[in-house]
Amino acid sequence: MMNRVQTIRSIKSNPKTTALIIGAGINGIGTFRDLALQGVDCLIIDRSDFCSGASMASSHMLHGGIRYLENGEFRLVREALRERNKLLRNAPHLTHPLPTTIPIFKWFSGLFNSPLKFLGLLDRPAERGAVIIKLGLMMYDAYVRGDSPMPRHRFDNRDKVLRKWPALNQDIRFAATYYDGGMYSPERLAIEILLDGEAEGDHARALNYIRPVRSEGNEVLLRDEISGEEYSVIPDIIINAGGPWIDFINNEINGKSNFIGGTKGSHLIVKHPELREAIDGHEIFFEYLDGRIVLIFPYLQDHVMIGTTDIRIDNPDQAVCTETEIEYILGMVPQIFPSLKVTREQIVFQFSGVRPLPVTKGSTGQISRDHSIEVLEKSPQTPWPILNLVGGKWTSYRALSEQVADQVLDRLNQARQASTSRLPIGGGKDYPADAYKQQTWLKNIAKKSGVPLGRIKQLFARYGTRTTEIADFLAKNPDSSLKHLPGYSQGEITYLVEQEMVTHLDDFLIRRSKLAWINQVSIDSITELAGIVGEELNWDDTKKQQEINRTCEILEKRHGVVL
Ligand SMILES: Cc1cc2nc3c(=O)[nH]c(=O)nc-3n(C[C@H](O)[C@H](O)[C@H](O)COP(=O)(O)OP(=O)(O)OC[C@H]3O[C@@H](n4cnc5c(N)ncnc54)[C@H](O)[C@@H]3O)c2cc1C
The missing domain is CATH 3.30.9.10 (D-Amino Acid Oxidase, subunit A, domain 2)
Structure with missing residues (x-):
């Protein structure tokens, strides 16, 4: 795998690529991994960090979307449920079954609203009662019968519900409980999918903080947001995976579109x-x-x-x-x-x-959450076809990516060589299946690496079976615990900076780790981190201070965190 400097050098010496993917949210990243697996030469770029757009702002649910049934989105729900189950199997270290409970206050309400909404005769949401929720959950279960790692839904009456959740509103009549999936760190899941793609070989290149500025003939001019340098790439096909920015990106490369109404x-x-x-x-x-x-x-x-x-x-x-x-x-x-x-x-x-929803009128809740691939064919202004990935759910990124990769393969007259359907992701590879196997695995790694068992457990919770490589790295390099960030060590951060293209300090605090999300940042910890990241990226004192200031500003303005 190449680091950022090596990748930039490789683009300068070899600017040709079959597929240029613009936008490294989950849909761009999923497409990148699928194409890399097929041996297709591809380059993915993002003007910011990986997984820093819509893919970082999700509700963290891996779900079929019970709500979409009332909009008649049956295809989407069936596909998303299957993909949910695949993600739970392929990335057990970063996903988990999520018991989900719907408190219900009415019996029949909403029964007639759903067909009306489906027919487009009602656009305001209306209260859903027990019967309509029951019908929805029966469909939900039926879609994955025989293929779900989780129990089916159940209804509980008021007494039972209030025994379990005594603080619930006492007007409750029932509660419906069913299972979906959850993820605490979409950003870590996305980066591991990206790394899997890169690991396929030098034909799969990835860069953050690079944006297209304009096109000239068949060349797309890129600007490095870190150095300010500009260089060109020459793609055969462009995949616009810019999520809500798709139309802005087309505009930057001489294309015109109006796909998104976010x-x-x-x-x-x-x-x-x-x-x-x-x-x-x-x-x-x-x-x-x-x-x-x-x-x-x-x-x-x-x-x-x-x-x-x-x-x-x-x-x-x-x-x-x-x-x-x-x-x-x-x-x-x-x-x-x-x-x-x-x-x-x-x-x-x-x-x-x-x-990144498709442009439509009407109430926001009724806009389709399904995905589509909108193609802008070659034109004198855009001498490459542009495949635009519109809409979609985090949950079903793999299915969309597969459909995009298939379209690319068709255009290249190439056959699919591998499927991502059952392919484990990152630290989900060779994941010990049960508690006993896990204990044995952990002890084994601790013994082999010499890293204490407690520390191995911590790493395993964050990185799954990638712990093997990290423990190896820690054993071979100087390592010490951080003073202001208990549970992290200098070696671990150095490893992530080297392996996961950490470019700014906030990449680590907000996306490679969840520290900023759970109140574990302070001026002291940011300063300590700037020292370690800066050492790895050759920052001088001025640059370190700029990074500290940038991080504080992003935390305050975008995330309401005032230090
Ligand atoms: C509030 C909210 C809640 C959601 N909840 C869920 C949920 O619970 N479950 C679920 O399955 N889905 C959920 N979704 C949907 C899901 O998160 C998105 O559909 C999905 O993440 C879209 O991914 P994407 O890769 O298409 O777009 P993005 O993640 O937005 O990626 C686009 C990328 O393009 C980059 N970019 C922009 N301009 C340029 C440029 N000029 N040059 C280079 N790069 C550029 C951006 O930096 C960004 O990284 C939710 C979405 C939102 C917003």
């Missing part, structure tokens, strides 16, 4: 042990006062994620969580848990992103 969604992470205890490890998925479906998601340690909003937005660069959204989100909890209040002081992180 909506903004914001979430809060709160540190709230009582709320974490009240939900008892379940995601609570419920209808808010305005009829929208919202969620309370059990996050890391005693943190809880609450969201989301759905607001039309023209320029995705302007997506931040506003004061009005914060008020709206804070109001969700007391509706379901009347005795629990969430205050602003309990917010530790906020984030916002734009769903």
Whole structure:
């Protein structure tokens, strides 16, 4: 695998590539890995860090999307459920089954709204009662009968529900519990998929902080956002995986399009042990006062994620969580848990992103969440076909990527050589299946590497079976615990900077680790980290200070974290 400097050198000496993928969110990254596996020469670039757009702003659910059934999106739900199950199998270290509970306050309500919504005769959300939810969950189960690693749904009556969740609103009549999937770190999952693609060989190259600035003939001119340098690539096909920025990117390379009509969604992470205890490890998925479906998601340690909003937005660069959204989100909890209040002081992180939805009119909740590949064929201005990846769910990225790769293979007259369907991801390879096997595996690695068992367990929880390589690295290189970040060591950070293209300090704090999301940042820890990352990337004191300032600014302006 090449590092950033080597990849840039390789582009300068060999600017030709079969497929240029612009945008390294999950859809670009998934396509990159699939094409790399087929031996197709490909280059993926992102103007920012990997997985820093919509893919970082998701509700962290791997789900079929029970809500989409009422919009008639049966194909999408069936595909997403299958993909959910595949992700749980292929990346067990970074995904988990997520018990999800819908509190229900009515019997029949909503029964007639769904067909009306489906026929386009009703565009406002209306309260869903027990019968409609039961029907939805029966379909949900039926779609994955015989292929689900998780139990089927169940309905519990009021008494049982209040015994399990005593803090729930006492007006409750039933609760429906079913299983979906969750992930704590979409960013780590995405980077591991990218690394798998890169590991296929030098024909698969990846770069963050590079953007296209214009095209000249068949050349696309790229600008390095770190050095300011410009260099060209000559692709045969362009894959525009810019998510909500797709139309902006086409514009930059002489193409014209109007595919995206994105909506903004914001979430809060709160540190709230009582709320974490009240939900008892379940995601609570419920209808808010305005009829929208919202969620309370059990996050890391005693943190809880609450969201989301759905607001039309023209320029995705302007997506931040506003004061009005914060008020709206804070109001969700007391509706379901009347005795629990969430205050602003309990917010530790906020984030916002734009769903790359297709342009449509009507209410935001009814816009299709399905994906499509919109092709702009060659023209005198754009002498390469541009495949635009519109819409889609994080959950079903693999299916979309496979469809894109198939279209590319068709155009190249090449046959598919490998499938990603059952291919383990990163540290999910050779993952010890049960607790006993895990213990044996961990002890073995500790013995072989000489790294203490406690530390091996910590690494395993973060990186799965990639722990083998990391433990090896720690054993061979100087290592010491960090003073201001317990649980991390200098060697571990150095390894991630070397192997995972950490380019800015915030790449590590927000995406390679979840430290910023759970209130584990301070000026001291940022300064300590800047020393280690800076040592690896040859930063002088001025550059280190610039990185510290940049990180503080991003944390404050984008995530509401004031240090
Ligand atoms: C609020 C919200 C909640 C969601 N919840 C869920 C959920 O729970 N489960 C689920 O399955 N899905 C969910 N989704 C949907 C899912 O997250 C997105 O559909 C998916 O991440 C889109 O990925 P993408 O790769 O197409 O786009 P993105 O992740 O946005 O990637 C596009 C990339 O293009 C880059 N880029 C932009 N301009 C340029 C340029 N000029 N040059 C180079 N690169 C550029 C950006 O930096 C970005 O990294 C949610 C989405 C949102 C916004």
